[in-house]
Amino acid sequence: MKILESTRVTPSLNSPNASAPFSLPLTYSDIFWLKFHPVERLFFYPLNGLTLPRFNSEILPKLKQSLSLTLLHFLPLAGNLKWPSNSPKPIISYTPSDGVPLTVAESDADFNILSSNGVYEAVELHPLAPELITSDDSASTIALQITLFPNTGFCVGITAHHAVLDGKTTTMFIKSWAYICKQGNPENSSLPPELIPVLDRSVLRDPGGVDMIYLKTWLDSMGSDSDTDKKSLKILPNKGEAESLVRATVEITREDLKKLRERVLSKLPDTGKDLHLSTFVLTYAYIATCIVRSRGGNDDRDVGCGFTIDCRPLLNPPVPENYFGNCNTITGELAKARDLLDEDGFVLGVQKGHQDLEFMVQISVGGSQ
Known part of the structure; x- marks a missing residue:
């Protein structure tokens, strides 16, 4: 890996929207993720015959220009996470001098292997994800890296700060950047309605002050008597990452899902035949049981199975689909490893996944935020 450039991309200075300071408070859903390690995503674009001169003259300038235009709609991403002394909780702060950290690099790794569905060591992907800049006083909202092969x-x-972006917001940003880049018009930064982020925090109501409850939990977990230390915006290290991990993409076909569905139905009593066996629940249960089996260990150990749910359509009233920020929750439960390892472990996983989804739907239908 060779670093070619380290810079910052600012929102287009031709727009008055980028010339004034801007701030956005964190909601309870943001603060829930305050100290979690950031989320990393990689997008591979095959382009045969891409030379360094062509990359520098065509690809890179177009990506930078479209990114600058996209940031006009996503000003919080050009700013930083701050915790002012007079603020009870962190905020997202933008000033006209701010911008998104961008690293440009060149790699001699095998592009075809890294972008394939094969099995390879996960560490080979690490150089392609930029490091999020964080300190006690400030934290970048995102960091970007463009790597030439x-x-x-x-x-x-x-690399996205989880207290600022959830998966849906990150995807909306990437789609917006791609949309503007594809238009190829340096004077036009317009987006279709579904990609224009809603920055209004009032749509996510918090009458019970859950945000401060979550924040107090984080502060108490820091284990320090110093208010300065407790207010640190540093992200907790990811201690759960084991060494020698491998990555692979596994395709589950329609035929596979049909067999999994038939397998579950053959094990259920007649009263359970009407269970809605969605593609998601079947895949979730299959992956969960495979992971437990592959890791081995004590059959009596507790294993946690869960997933993140987008709450935008579930809240009452619903939150706009293009709401910017976190609007999600985690659902799941513990089980004994042996329960997922035995012959009916997959069926149990399906039942637990279905129960979790049903629980979330009942909450959304039965009450408000």
């Missing part, structure tokens, strides 16, 4: 293509890596 000579003659084969390039990769766009994004």
Whole structure:
């Protein structure tokens, strides 16, 4: 890996929207993720015959220009996470001098292997994801990296602060950047309605002050008597990442899902035959049981199975689909490893996944935020 450039991309200075300071408070859903390690995503774009001169003259300038235009709609991403002394909780703060950290690199790794569905060591992808800049006083909202693989293509890596972005917001940002880049008009930064982020925090109501409850939990977990230390915006280290991990993409076909569905139905009593066996629940249960089996260990140990749910359509009233920020929750439960390891472990996983989804739907229908 060779670093070619380290810079910052600012929102287009031609727009008055980028010339004034801007701030956005964190909601309870944001603060829930305050100290979690950031989320990393990689997007591979094959392009045969891509030379360094062409990359520098065509690809990179177009990506930078479209990114600058996209940031006009996503000003919080050009700013930083701050915790002013007079503020009870962190805020997202933007000033006209702010911008998104961008690293441009060149790699001699095998592009085809890294972008394939094969099995390879996860550490090989680490250089493609930029490091999020964090300190006690400030934290970047996102960091970007564009890596050239000579003659084969390039990769766009994004590292996102989880207290600022959930998966849906990150995807909306990437789609917006791609949309503006595809238009190829340096004077036009317009987006279709579904990609224009809603920055209004009032749509996510918090009458019970859950935000401060979550924040107090984080502060108490820091284990320090110093208010300055407790207010640190540093992200907790990811201690759960084991060494020698491998990555692979596994395709589950329609035929596979049909067999899994038939397997569950054959094990259920007649009263359970009407259970809605969605593709998601079947995949979730299958992956969960495979992971427990592959890791081995004591059959009596507790294992946690869960997933994140987008709450935008579930709240009452619903939150706009293009709301900017976190609007999600985690659902799941503990089980004994042996329960997922035995012959009916997959069926149990399906039942637990279905129960979790049903629980979330009942909450959304039966009450308000």
